[in-house]
Amino acid sequence: MDGTHRKFFSLRWKIFTLLVVVLVGVQGMYAFFSLTHLNEQFRQQRQQINKSEIARLDGSVEASYQRLLEAAELLPLIDTSQEDNYITPLARLSQTINLKFDSFQLTGSVNAAYLYDSKARMVGFWGEKVHISEADIQQVFDSERPLRKLICTSICLRYVAIPIQLDGKKQGVLMVGRFLFDVIYEIKQQTALDIGLVLQAPEGAGELGSWGLLINSLTNRAQNQELLEQVSLHNTFKPAGGSYVLEHNDHYYEVLFSPLQGVAEGSAYWVVLDDISGHLLSIRHSLMNYLLLGAGGILTALILLSLLLQKPLRFFTLLSGELSLLSRSEFGEFRNNLQQFRNRDKTFGEDERDLLVHSALLLSEQLERLEDEVDERTDSLEKSRQALTKERDFLFGLLETAPLVIITQNSKGQLRSVNHFGLQLMDLEGKSLRKASFIDTLQREEERLEFLANTHRLMEGLESEVRTDSVLLDTIGHRHDLSWLHVRLRNSHGDEPLILSIGMDISDRKRAERRLHWLANHDPLTERPNRLFFMSCMNDAIEKNRGQHGHVAVLFIDLDRFKEVNDSLGHSVGDKLLKVATRRISDCIRDSDLLARQGGDEFSVLLTSVGDLEGAEVVASKILQAFQQPFWIGEYEIVVTVSIGISLFPDHGIDGATLIKHADVAMFQAKDAGKNCYYIYDVEKDNQRFERFSLGADLRKAIQNDELVLYYQPQVDALSNRVIGVEALVRWQHPTAGLLSPDRFIPLAEELDLIIPLGEWVLREACQQMQAWIRVGVPEMRVAVNLSVQQIAHERLIKSVEEALSDSGLSADCLELEITENFVIQQPEVSVGKLTYLREQGVTLAMDDFGTGYSSLSYLKKLPIDRLKIDRSFVKDIGIDRSDESIIKATLAMCHSLGLEVVAEGVETTEQLNFLTENGCQIIQGYYYSKPLPPEALMSFICNQQALVDEAKERL
Known part of the structure; x- marks a missing residue:
C-alpha cells in the first residue's frame, strides 16, 4: 500500500451503486435500443415514403412524355394554311404552328416548339428558346425514330423530337417541349406534400447560394423557401442527393433532395418537404413510458437487495481484515486465521462464503507460487523489451532513410506524418504538419481533382488501393515526377480514418520516356x-x-x-x-x-x-x-x-x-x-512514269509468256526487185496495251537490265524463222538482227550467236548483225575483237544509223564491217535539203571506195528511190516496198516479189 488514507466506501453502497448503474444502464440500453429501433423504423418508413414520392415524380415525368409525343404528332396534322405551291411544306407547317401555338401554350400542352429541316437547320421556334444538339436532330431525322430528353439550364424543359413527313416525304424534325410545373402541381394535388425543383445556379447566385442552387419552382413558396434556406445554411450539400431534418417554429421537417433523372449530374434536383413533428412526438412519448417503468423496477430491486446483503456483508468485513496479510506475503498466518471461518454459522449448510474461504486458501497458495515465478519472468520480459526496442529502432531507421516519400494523411489531404525523405523533398522540415496539406504539394489542377476523386473512392471502400502520378518541385526548384500508391489504414481505435501514401521518385524514368x-x-x-x-x-x-x-x-x-x-x-x-x-x-x-x-x-x-x-x-x-x-x-x-x-x-x-x-x-x-x-x-507526267513503271513490271514476264513477236522488213534490190534480205524488228504484244513498237520498251529494257535476254531471244527467234523459210523453198537470204550496246559488251555475245546458229541450223552466211557506230568507235578494245571473230565465222556485220554518231572515218576503215546503212534522217530530206543529199553522195562514194555494201533505210517515195539508185545505192529498205510484216505476210510478199522478177525475166 502507498500509505495514503483513502475514504472508506462500504461494499453495501458499492453494490447498491453498481446495481443502480447496471439497472440504469440496462434500462438505458433498453430505452436506447427501443429508441434506435423506433428511429430505424421511422427512417425506413421515411425512405420508403421518399422513394415512393420520387418514383411518383419520375413516373409522372415519364407519363408526360407520352402526352408531349401526342402533341408533337398532332401539330403536323393540323393544316390551317391554304394550298400554296410557292411555299415549302415546312413553311406551311411553320405557319400552322404560328397560328396554333398560343392556344397550345394556354392549354398547357406545350411551352416550346422548334422546327428543323433535313439538314438540322432551325426553320422556326416558338416559346422558350433552349439549345438543342444538332447531332440529336440529325439522329432523329436519319433514324426516323422519336427522341425524348430533358434539359435543365435556367429552367427545366422536357421535350420530344419526332421526324415529320409532309406531302409523302421526310421533311425535317419537329420538337415540342414543356416545363415541369405541371408535374409538380399534379403530384401536389395527389399528396399533402410540398414539392419543388431546384437547379444549379451560376456561382454566387440563387436562393440557396451556399449550395449553388436556385429555386425553379416550389409549392407553398412563402413558407418553404425559408425552410430550404435554413437547410442550406446549416448543412453540407450532397451532390448525390439526400434528406435533411430541420427544426423550425417547434416543428420538425424532413427535406429531401433527389437528382432529377435524365439530366447532367448535379444540374437539377427534386425537393420534397414533409412535416414529421407528429412522428417524432410519438417516439418521445414511447421513450418516456419506458423510462418511468424502469425507474420503478430499479427502486424495488434496491430494497430487496438491502435485506439480502446485510449478513454476508458482515462476513466480508471480517474477511477483509485478514486479506491484508496477503499483501505482506504472510501466506501461512493467513491460511491459519482463515480456517476459523469454515466452522461458523452452518445453519443452512455451506454457501458462497465457504467457497470464498476455500478459494482464498487456494489463492494464497497460488500467490506464493506466482510470486516466485514473477521474479523469473521479470528478467525474461526485460530481455524481450530490449529486443523489441531494437526492432522498433530498425524499422524507424528504415522508414526514415528509405528513398521513398512515406506519409499519412486524412481524407481531406491534411498531413499527419511524413518521413525524413519526404520532409526534405516537400520542404516541410521545421514546419507544422497540421498546417500542411498534401493537395498543396500538387502542382497541376488536374492532379488535385484526380486525387480528391480517388480519395473519395478509397474512403468509400470502392477501391482497395489507388495509384496516381504527380509533379513535385523540391526546395531548389528541381522537378520530381512521383508515382504514388494510396491505401486506407485500418482504424481500430475510433480515430479519424487515415490514408497511407507511398511516393516513388520516377523522374529518371519520366525523362527517359x-x-x-x-x-x-x-x-x-x-x-x-x-x-x-x-x-x-x-x-x-x-x-x-x-x-x-x-x-x-x-x-x-x-x-x-x-x-x-x-x-x-x-x-x-x-x-x-x-x-x-x-x-x-x-x-x-x-x-x-x-x-x-x-x-x-x-x-x-x-x-x-x-x-x-x-x-x-x-x-x-x-x-x-x-x-x-x-x-x-x-x-x-x-x-x-x-x-x-x-x-x-x-x-x-x-x-x-x-x-x-x-x-x-x-x-x-x-x-x-x-x-x-x-x-x-504534273499528273500527265506522273501517268507517264506510272505507265513506264507498269511496263517495266510487265516486261519481266513478257519473254516467259511469249508476248514478244518479230516483224520483218524486206531489203529489196532496186534493180531486180528481188528480196535479198530482211531485218528482224521486235514488237511486244501487250495483253492490255496492244502491239507496242520498240521505242516504247527497248529503252526500258536497257534501264532494267533486260536487254540481254531480250536480245538473245530476238537472235534465236530470227535464226529459227529464217531457217524455217529456207526449208519451205525460200531462196537463201540474210536476216539482220540489231545488237544493243549491252549485248556487244556482254561476255556471252559470241556464245549466244553460236548457240542461235547451231540450235536453228542456219548458216552463218544468212545472219547479219547490225551494230551502232557510237559504241564501236568509243570502245574499240571491247568490240573489235569480238566482231572480227564473228566475221571470220561467216556472219555479216553492218553498221546501223551511219552518220548520226561520231562517224569517224579513221575508225571506220579499221572496223570489221561488210555493210553500212544510211540512216533514215538523211533519206527523208532527199529533194528537200541539198546538204543531206551531199552527205549521202559522199557516203556512197566512200563505201564504194572501201568495198562496202550500202543499204538505205526509210525509203518511202519514188524521188528518194531514183536519187539513191542514180548515185549507186541499189539495196533499199523502207515503206516504198513494204512496212515491217509478220512472218506469214512477209512470206507472201517474198513470193509476190519473186513472181514479179520471174515475169520480168520472161518479158526479156
Missing part, C-alpha cells in the same frame, strides 16, 4: 520533326482547311550530289552538311510552317496557310536561291543544290499520303529536268 517520345517524332541529327510527325501535322492541316476551302502545300526537297559528298568526304562531313542545310531551309520559311527530315538527304516543308501555287513557288525559289551560296564545312567548300517537288491540297491530292507521294514524284521530275530547280506536280 519524354526522350523516347521526342525521338519517336524527331530526327536526332537535325532535331527536326521526322516523317511520322510530319504526316500527322499534314493530316491535321488538311482536315482544318478541308471545310474552309483553304490550301496546304507540300515541298519535297532532295539535296543534289549529297551522295558524292558522303562518299568523298565521309559521313561526318555529310552529317554536318545536313545540319547546316536544315538551318538554311528553315530560314526560308515562316514560323507557322513545318520543316521535317524524311530520311537520308530528303526534307519536306509543310506550308499550312498558302493562298495558291504562287505562294509555294515563292518559298521554293527562296530555298533554291539560298542554296546558290556554297557551304563551308570545316575546311571544305561544298556546293550543293536542291531539287524541289511541289504538290498542293486539294489540287494534287485530298489526303496526306497522296500529297507527299505527288511531291516526291514532282521532285524526281525536277531531277530529270536537270536538278537545281523546282517542279510542280
Whole structure:
C-alpha cells in the first residue's frame, strides 16, 4: 500500500451503486435500443415514403412524355394554311404552328416548339428558346425514330423530337417541349406534400447560394423557401442527393433532395418537404413510458437487495481484515486465521462464503507460487523489451532513410506524418504538419481533382488501393515526377480514418520516356520533326482547311550530289552538311510552317496557310536561291543544290499520303529536268512514269509468256526487185496495251537490265524463222538482227550467236548483225575483237544509223564491217535539203571506195528511190516496198516479189 488514507466506501453502497448503474444502464440500453429501433423504423418508413414520392415524380415525368409525343404528332396534322405551291411544306407547317401555338401554350400542352429541316437547320421556334444538339436532330431525322430528353439550364424543359413527313416525304424534325410545373402541381394535388425543383445556379447566385442552387419552382413558396434556406445554411450539400431534418417554429421537417433523372449530374434536383413533428412526438412519448417503468423496477430491486446483503456483508468485513496479510506475503498466518471461518454459522449448510474461504486458501497458495515465478519472468520480459526496442529502432531507421516519400494523411489531404525523405523533398522540415496539406504539394489542377476523386473512392471502400502520378518541385526548384500508391489504414481505435501514401521518385524514368517520345517524332541529327510527325501535322492541316476551302502545300526537297559528298568526304562531313542545310531551309520559311527530315538527304516543308501555287513557288525559289551560296564545312567548300517537288491540297491530292507521294514524284521530275530547280506536280507526267513503271513490271514476264513477236522488213534490190534480205524488228504484244513498237520498251529494257535476254531471244527467234523459210523453198537470204550496246559488251555475245546458229541450223552466211557506230568507235578494245571473230565465222556485220554518231572515218576503215546503212534522217530530206543529199553522195562514194555494201533505210517515195539508185545505192529498205510484216505476210510478199522478177525475166 502507498500509505495514503483513502475514504472508506462500504461494499453495501458499492453494490447498491453498481446495481443502480447496471439497472440504469440496462434500462438505458433498453430505452436506447427501443429508441434506435423506433428511429430505424421511422427512417425506413421515411425512405420508403421518399422513394415512393420520387418514383411518383419520375413516373409522372415519364407519363408526360407520352402526352408531349401526342402533341408533337398532332401539330403536323393540323393544316390551317391554304394550298400554296410557292411555299415549302415546312413553311406551311411553320405557319400552322404560328397560328396554333398560343392556344397550345394556354392549354398547357406545350411551352416550346422548334422546327428543323433535313439538314438540322432551325426553320422556326416558338416559346422558350433552349439549345438543342444538332447531332440529336440529325439522329432523329436519319433514324426516323422519336427522341425524348430533358434539359435543365435556367429552367427545366422536357421535350420530344419526332421526324415529320409532309406531302409523302421526310421533311425535317419537329420538337415540342414543356416545363415541369405541371408535374409538380399534379403530384401536389395527389399528396399533402410540398414539392419543388431546384437547379444549379451560376456561382454566387440563387436562393440557396451556399449550395449553388436556385429555386425553379416550389409549392407553398412563402413558407418553404425559408425552410430550404435554413437547410442550406446549416448543412453540407450532397451532390448525390439526400434528406435533411430541420427544426423550425417547434416543428420538425424532413427535406429531401433527389437528382432529377435524365439530366447532367448535379444540374437539377427534386425537393420534397414533409412535416414529421407528429412522428417524432410519438417516439418521445414511447421513450418516456419506458423510462418511468424502469425507474420503478430499479427502486424495488434496491430494497430487496438491502435485506439480502446485510449478513454476508458482515462476513466480508471480517474477511477483509485478514486479506491484508496477503499483501505482506504472510501466506501461512493467513491460511491459519482463515480456517476459523469454515466452522461458523452452518445453519443452512455451506454457501458462497465457504467457497470464498476455500478459494482464498487456494489463492494464497497460488500467490506464493506466482510470486516466485514473477521474479523469473521479470528478467525474461526485460530481455524481450530490449529486443523489441531494437526492432522498433530498425524499422524507424528504415522508414526514415528509405528513398521513398512515406506519409499519412486524412481524407481531406491534411498531413499527419511524413518521413525524413519526404520532409526534405516537400520542404516541410521545421514546419507544422497540421498546417500542411498534401493537395498543396500538387502542382497541376488536374492532379488535385484526380486525387480528391480517388480519395473519395478509397474512403468509400470502392477501391482497395489507388495509384496516381504527380509533379513535385523540391526546395531548389528541381522537378520530381512521383508515382504514388494510396491505401486506407485500418482504424481500430475510433480515430479519424487515415490514408497511407507511398511516393516513388520516377523522374529518371519520366525523362527517359519524354526522350523516347521526342525521338519517336524527331530526327536526332537535325532535331527536326521526322516523317511520322510530319504526316500527322499534314493530316491535321488538311482536315482544318478541308471545310474552309483553304490550301496546304507540300515541298519535297532532295539535296543534289549529297551522295558524292558522303562518299568523298565521309559521313561526318555529310552529317554536318545536313545540319547546316536544315538551318538554311528553315530560314526560308515562316514560323507557322513545318520543316521535317524524311530520311537520308530528303526534307519536306509543310506550308499550312498558302493562298495558291504562287505562294509555294515563292518559298521554293527562296530555298533554291539560298542554296546558290556554297557551304563551308570545316575546311571544305561544298556546293550543293536542291531539287524541289511541289504538290498542293486539294489540287494534287485530298489526303496526306497522296500529297507527299505527288511531291516526291514532282521532285524526281525536277531531277530529270536537270536538278537545281523546282517542279510542280504534273499528273500527265506522273501517268507517264506510272505507265513506264507498269511496263517495266510487265516486261519481266513478257519473254516467259511469249508476248514478244518479230516483224520483218524486206531489203529489196532496186534493180531486180528481188528480196535479198530482211531485218528482224521486235514488237511486244501487250495483253492490255496492244502491239507496242520498240521505242516504247527497248529503252526500258536497257534501264532494267533486260536487254540481254531480250536480245538473245530476238537472235534465236530470227535464226529459227529464217531457217524455217529456207526449208519451205525460200531462196537463201540474210536476216539482220540489231545488237544493243549491252549485248556487244556482254561476255556471252559470241556464245549466244553460236548457240542461235547451231540450235536453228542456219548458216552463218544468212545472219547479219547490225551494230551502232557510237559504241564501236568509243570502245574499240571491247568490240573489235569480238566482231572480227564473228566475221571470220561467216556472219555479216553492218553498221546501223551511219552518220548520226561520231562517224569517224579513221575508225571506220579499221572496223570489221561488210555493210553500212544510211540512216533514215538523211533519206527523208532527199529533194528537200541539198546538204543531206551531199552527205549521202559522199557516203556512197566512200563505201564504194572501201568495198562496202550500202543499204538505205526509210525509203518511202519514188524521188528518194531514183536519187539513191542514180548515185549507186541499189539495196533499199523502207515503206516504198513494204512496212515491217509478220512472218506469214512477209512470206507472201517474198513470193509476190519473186513472181514479179520471174515475169520480168520472161518479158526479156
